[in-house]
Structure formats: C-alpha cells, structure tokens
Amino acid sequence: MTLQDLGYTSQLETYRQEQQLGGFGIGRVTMEHKDRYTVHTGATELDCELIGNLRFNATSRNDLPAVGDWVAISEYDEGKALIHAVLPRYSILERQAVDKFGEKQIIACNINFGLIVQSVNRDFNINRLERYLTLCYASGITPIIVISKTDLIDEQELNTILKQLNNRIKNVSIVPLSNTTGTGLEAMLKLMQKGKTYCLLGSSGVGKSSLINSLSGESRMKTGTISDSIDRGKHVTTHRELLVLANGSILIDNPGMREVGITERSGGLEHTFETIYTLTQKCKYSDCTHTTEKGCAVITALEQGDIDQASFENFLKMEREKEHYESTVAEKRKKDKDFGKMIKHYKNSRKSNKY
Numbered sequence: 001m002t003l004q005d006l007g008y009t010s011q012l013e014t015y016r017q018e019q020q021l022g023g024f025g026i027g028r029v030t031m032e033h034k035d036r037y038t039v040h041t042g043a044t045e046l047d048c049e050l051i052g053n054l055r056f057n058a059t060s061r062n063d064l065p066a067v068g069d070w071v072a073i074s075e076y077d078e079g080k081a082l083i084h085a086v087l088p089r090y091s092i093l094e095r096q097a098v099d100k101f102g103e104k105q106i107i108a109c110n111i112n113f114g115l116i117v118q119s120v121n122r123d124f125n126i127n128r129l130e131r132y133l134t135l136c137y138a139s140g141i142t143p144i145i146v147i148s149k150t151d152l153i154d155e156q157e158l159n160t161i162l163k164q165l166n167n168r169i170k171n172v173s174i175v176p177l178s179n180t181t182g183t184g185l186e187a188m189l190k191l192m193q194k195g196k197t198y199c200l201l202g203s204s205g206v207g208k209s210s211l212i213n214s215l216s217g218e219s220r221m222k223t224g225t226i227s228d229s230i231d232r233g234k235h236v237t238t239h240r241e242l243l244v245l246a247n248g249s250i251l252i253d254n255p256g257m258r259e260v261g262i263t264e265r266s267g268g269l270e271h272t273f274e275t276i277y278t279l280t281q282k283c284k285y286s287d288c289t290h291t292t293e294k295g296c297a298v299i300t301a302l303e304q305g306d307i308d309q310a311s312f313e314n315f316l317k318m319e320r321e322k323e324h325y326e327s328t329v330a331e332k333r334k335k336d337k338d339f340g341k342m343i344k345h346y347k348n349s350r351k352s353n354k355y
Contacts, residue, residue, distance in 0.1 A: 024072035030242040068109040117202035138268030148207040179210040194248030
C-alpha cells in the first residue's frame, strides 16, 4: 500500500514542501484513542502521540488530529512516532457536541462522501435524514443515502419508502440494500471510487458494521443483534476507524450517533431545503417568519402542495436550532473577549504598581 492508496494528493505534498516538512514522514490517522493515535504510512501502522508544542498551542479541538487527517511524523522507536503537524483539511465533518451547547465535535476529516445509513425498520426517519444531509452539505461532502435491511420488508413496502424519500429529498443517490441477501451491494460498490474517502453515518444497529463486512468481502467488523423489545441495535462500533477496501475506496466507520446537532456553518440548511430557501426570497416582507404572514411565498406553496408540510416543519426546527447555536457562540465569544480584557488590565495594573 502507498500513501496515494490512502488518498494522499499532490496538493498535500506541495504544502509539505512549502512548510519545510520534507524531513518528516507522512501518514494518515486511522484511529484515535483519547491522546494517542494510530497512523498509517502506507507501509506500516504506527502508535503515535503529539509533541508538546502541538498540544499546548492548540486553541481548540480543531487544532488537534482527528480520524482522516494527514499528519507529519517522526519515528522514535519501533512502531512508535511523534506527530509534529496536521496538514490542511479539505473537509471537516462535525456536529454540535452532545450536552455541550455552543461547542462542536469533529466526526472525521478529509471526506469526499457521507454514507447515510438508515434501516427500513424502526430507525427509518426522514427528518433525521435531512439532519445528516445538512451536516454533509455544510462540510462540502457529497451525501449518499443507504436504505439497509430491505430483506425485512416486501417490495411494495420498499417502494413506498423510496417514494417518500423521492418526494422530500432531491438530487441525492439512494441505494436500497440487504447485507443478508446481498441485494444492492453491487450498486453500492459502483458508487465507491478508488482513492476517495467515505464516512458511514447513522444510528446504532442500522447495519453499518455489516455493510463494511459486505463491501470488504470479509468479517472485519464485529456485528451486534437487534433487541426484540425495542427493535433497536446496540453500540458495536466504539471508535472511529479508517479502512481501505479491496476496490481501493477508503471507508471511515463511525459509532452510532443518537444526536445530530446543527451548528452555525453556512450552506447546509440552504442546500438541504433549497426549494424552501428559494421561496423565502420571494416573500413580501424581508423579515417574514413564513408562518402567518399574508403574501408569504412559502405559505402559498404549502397550501398548493408544492412543498412537503413535514419537511417545512423540520426546516423551521433546524433553523431555530441553528440560530440558537449562533447566539450561544456569539455570547461565549463576548465572554472570552471580556475575560481577556480583564486579564490584560490586571497584568498592566501589576506592572504599574511595581514602579
């Protein structure tokens, strides 16, 4: 395996030379374990840790490596290395951190496609699909929807689900498949390109680990059973991991996410709800709330059936969440700025008292 097989590009090599990192080795982060990382160099995997400067100079979690990142490294012992720098990212897939409003959590970096997996049983939820789509679009990642466990329903039920999806979601590839029967796997593999990175997204128990095993043709990932009482899967994947499949595509497995929080990054909602956003530009009032105003283009479209009511309600909910997140971030930044001023004033006053 080479660095190019892991997705290394000429642009990254140019940056490496411009930043005088040519004396360091290069690898891609395949796993993260708190403050340690597994990095693949193409030839081998190394157990890595951060140098002190990289750790202490980090102003946020975004400055530290994540799965999918390219890093400059130096080996200091057999199988061990130090991470000196994180190379530029062309995409960052992130969500609102769970139970930490106003903060973000990086899911993975340098991704080309997001594989949004939902099963046809209890997990199927178009509102949640729209949330995942928003995350992908905000990060500049192309989404692909995978409807799994199709062997659990008949053809008529599957067609009903696909019709619901096509009514609300436009211009996104949808692949129905069954890891049990193999139906749809060939179509899935045709969408997966050599050297491109794909990140699995979805709840626990939707078949992500089974999909990896099916796509790779071997049992690489542990799979779990579905609870009969709640019809829901258990967490099997406990960490993110980058894998290279036989066809040359690169896959990042991801633990099931129970919350898909929206951040302030632009472009996500606008792309997911493109029709609604286009209509908002035609409203009579610039501050229209699109709920009760006469002359509202969105309300007119709803009444005429041109946009889906459930999708519109989901849009309003996510828009409010985004605005609340933005106001929380702005408030935190103001507090940080005020605190910085207080510290500066304190240091200046101490200097004055010495003379």
